[in-house]
Amino acid sequence: MIQSVQRAAQILVVLGSGTPRLGVTEIADRLGLAKPTVHGLLRTLEAHELVAQDPDTGKYSLGPGVLQLGNAYLDGSDLRARSLRWAESLAQQANEAVWVATLSGSRVIVLHHVFRPDNTVQILEVGAAIPWHACALGHAIVANLPASQRAQALAADLAPLTGRTKTTRNALTRALAQVRSAGYAIENEEATVGDAGIAAPILSRDDLVAGAIGVVGSADRLLAAGARDELVRAVVAAARAVSRDLGAGRGGVSLSVL
Amino acid sequence: MIQSVQRAAQILVVLGSGTPRLGVTEIADRLGLAKPTVHGLLRTLEAHELVAQDPDTGKYSLGPGVLQLGNAYLDGSDLRARSLRWAESLAQQANEAVWVATLSGSRVIVLHHVFRPDNTVQILEVGAAIPWHACALGHAIVANLPASQRAQALAADLAPLTGRTKTTRNALTRALAQVRSAGYAIENEEATVGDAGIAAPILSRDDLVAGAIGVVGSADRLLAAGARDELVRAVVAAARAVSRDLGAGRGGVSLSVL
DNA sequence: AATGTTGTTCGGTATAGCTGAATGTGTGTC
DNA sequence: GACACACATTCAGCTATACCGAACAACATT
Numbered sequence: 182m183i184q185s186v187q188r189a190a191q192i193l194v195v196l197g198s199g200t201p202r203l204g205v206t207e208i209a210d211r212l213g214l215a216k217p218t219v220h221g222l223l224r225t226l227e228a229h230e231l232v233a234q235d236p237d238t239g240k241y242s243l244g245p246g247v248l249q250l251g252n253a254y255l256d257g258s259d260l261r262a263r264s265l266r267w268a269e270s271l272a273q274q275a276n277e278a279v280w281v282a283t284l285s286g287s288r289v290i291v292l293h294h295v296f297r298p299d300n301t302v303q304i305l306e307v308g309a310a311i312p313w314h315a316c317a318l319g320h321a322i323v324a325n326l327p328a329s330q331r332a333q334a335l336a337a338d339l340a341p342l343t344g345r346t347k348t349t350r351n352a353l354t355r356a357l358a359q360v361r362s363a364g365y366a367i368e369n370e371e372a373t374v375g376d377a378g379i380a381a382p383i384l385s386r387d388d389l390v391a392g393a394i395g396v397v398g399s400a401d402r403l404l405a406a407g408a409r410d411e412l413v414r415a416v417v418a419a420a421r422a423v424s425r426d427l428g429a430g431r432g433g434v435s436l437s438v439l
Numbered sequence: 440m441i442q443s444v445q446r447a448a449q450i451l452v453v454l455g456s457g458t459p460r461l462g463v464t465e466i467a468d469r470l471g472l473a474k475p476t477v478h479g480l481l482r483t484l485e486a487h488e489l490v491a492q493d494p495d496t497g498k499y500s501l502g503p504g505v506l507q508l509g510n511a512y513l514d515g516s517d518l519r520a521r522s523l524r525w526a527e528s529l530a531q532q533a534n535e536a537v538w539v540a541t542l543s544g545s546r547v548i549v550l551h552h553v554f555r556p557d558n559t560v561q562i563l564e565v566g567a568a569i570p571w572h573a574c575a576l577g578h579a580i581v582a583n584l585p586a587s588q589r590a591q592a593l594a595a596d597l598a599p600l601t602g603r604t605k606t607t608r609n610a611l612t613r614a615l616a617q618v619r620s621a622g623y624a625i626e627n628e629e630a631t632v633g634d635a636g637i638a639a640p641i642l643s644r645d646d647l648v649a650g651a652i653g654v655v656g657s658a659d660r661l662l663a664a665g666a667r668d669e670l671v672r673a674v675v676a677a678a679r680a681v682s683r684d685l686g687a688g689r690g691g692v693s694l695s696v697l
Numbered sequence: 698a699a700t701g702t703t704g705t706t707c708g709g710t711a712t713a714g715c716t717g718a719a720t721g722t723g724t725g726t727c
Numbered sequence: 728g729a730c731a732c733a734c735a736t737t738c739a740g741c742t743a744t745a746c747c748g749a750a751c752a753a754c755a756t757t
Contacts, residue, residue, distance in 0.1 A: 218745080389494075
C-alpha cells in the first residue's frame with residue numbers, strides 16, 4: 182500500500198463527503214497529517230485537475246478531472262452498456278423510474294437512471310451512493326454475494342435512514358435469505374420516506390453478481406395490491422435479460438434464480 | 440510534486456482514455472515505468488475503489504469510486520447549482536438541448552445537460568470532455584480568459600474533429616477576438632457533423648470566466664435565418680442571469696459584456 | 698495596530714517506495 | 728498433451744523520495 186497515494190485518495194474522499202470546500206488545515210486535522218504534507222498532496226492533485234483551489238479563499242474542492250474520470254468509468258462499464266436497452270423498456274412497461282446499480286464498499290452506486298415516463302421534473306441520480314442495507318438494489322446484490330463478502334457487508338455500519346430502515350444484523354440476514362430464495366428484493370420506505378423499491382440481481386459470467394436493476398417510486402403505487410406482483414415479474418425479467426447479455430447462466434449454482 | 444501521486448493520477452488518466460481495460464504491463468509501457476511500480480500503485484488505488492480488477496482476466500479498469508467523486512464534484516459545484524434553473528428555462532424557450540460547461544485543461548467538460556424538450560431518446564452528456572477549440576462553449580470561455588491562460592489554451596494540440604474544425608492558431612485567435620467583442624460564440628459543425636452550437640460566457644465574482652452556457656443542436660435549426668438571432672439573445676440572457684446569480688458584475692473590466 | 702488565523706516555503710532525516718530479478722499462473726501453440 | 732510465452736505478482740536491497748518541524752507571508756479579526 183503506497184502511503185502517499187493512500188493519503189491522496191483519502192483527501193479526495195474527504196473533499197467528496199459533505200463539505201465541498203475545505204482548507205489545508207482542516208483536511209490535515211481530519212486525516213491526522215502535518216499541514217505541509219497535505220499541501221504537497223493537494224498541489225499534485227491540483228496539477229491533474231483532480232482538485233481545484235478557490236483563488237479567493239485558498240480553500241480546496243474537487244476538480245473537474247474527477248468528473249471526467251467518472252464519465253470514463255460509465256463509458257467503460259459493461260454492466261451499464263448492457264442494461265441501457267432493458268432499463269428503458271422496463272421503465273416504459275412499469276411506468277416507474279428505473280435504476281441500475283453496483284456495489285462499492287458498503288454502498289450501492291447508481292450507474293444508470295431512467296426517469297419515470299411522466300413529464301415531471303426529476304433529479305438525475307447517476308453517481309449517487311446509497312447504503313446497501315437501506316435499498317432493494319443493495320439487498321438484491323448482497324444476498325447473492327459469496328458468503329465471505331456478504332459477512333463483510335454485514336460488518337459495515339448500518340445506520341438508519343428512516344424509521345423503517347433495517348439496522349440489526351439479524352433482521353438483515355433474515356431478509357437476505359428471503360431475497361435469495363425469492364430471487365428479488367422489496368424495500369418499503371427504508372431509504373426515503375414515501376418511496377419503495379423492487380430490485381433483482383444481475384449476474385455476469387461465472388454467475389457472480391455484477392449489480393442489480395430495479396424500480397423506485399412512490400410506495401403507494403409500487404406496493405398496491407394489483408401492481409406489486411406484476412412489477413416484480415417485470416423487474417425479474419429485466420434482470421434476467423441483462424444477465425443473459427452479460428453471459429451468465431452457463432452452468433453454476435445460481436441457475437435456478439434465472 | 441509528489442512522484443507517486445503524480446504517477447497514480449497518470450494511471451487514472453490512462454485508464455480513462457479510450458481503452459477501458461488495461462493490463463499492468465501495458466500501463467507500465469505507456470508511462471515508462473517498471474511493472475512492479477505500477478502494480479503497487481494499482482493495488483493502492485484498488486483499495487479505495489478508484490480502480491477495479493477484473494477477477495477473470497486480471498486487467499484493470501476504473502472503479503466505482505471515481506463515479507462517486509464525480510457526483511460529489513457536481514453536488515459541490517456552484518456554477519452547476521446556479522445554472523440549473525436558467526438552463527431549464529433556456530431549453531424551454533429555445534426548444535433545444537442546453538449545455539453548461541467549464542474548462543478543464545484544454546477540454547471543456549459538460550456540467551449540466553437539459554434535453555431538448557421533444558420526446559426523442561437522447562444520451563446524457565454530463566461529464567463529457569470536448570476539445571475547447573471545437574465548440575462554441577469552449578470559444579466563449581477561452582475568449583474571456585486572462586491573456587496568459589488564453590495563450591496556454593492556444594498552445595494545446597488543435598486536432599480537427601470534423602472537416603470544419605478550426606485548427607490554426609491564427610484562425611482561432613481571430614475567432615476569439617470576434618467572440619470577445621460580440622459577447623457570444625457560434626460554432627457550425629466544428630465538433631460534430633450536422634450539429635451547431637451557440638454559447639455565451641458565465642462570469643463569477645471578480646468577473647473571471649467560470650464557464651459557459653449554450654444550446655446545441657442541428658445546424659439547420661440553430662442557424663436558420665429566422666431562429667439564429669433570437670437564440671443568440673436567449674443564450675446571452677441566460678448567461679447574464681447565471682453570472683448575476685454567481686455575483687458577477689460588481690465592477691471590473693468585462694462589464695460591457697454583461 | 699496587534700493577534701490569531703490561514704496557506705505556503707524550506708531543509709534535514711528517516712523511511713517509504715522504486716527497480717531488477719525471480720516466481721507462479723494461465724493461455725495459446727506445436 | 729507438453730512446451731513456451733505472456734502475464735500478474737512477489738521479494739529484497741538500495742536509493743531517492745516524501746514526510747515533518749519550524750519559520751514565513753498574507754489575511755481577517757479584534
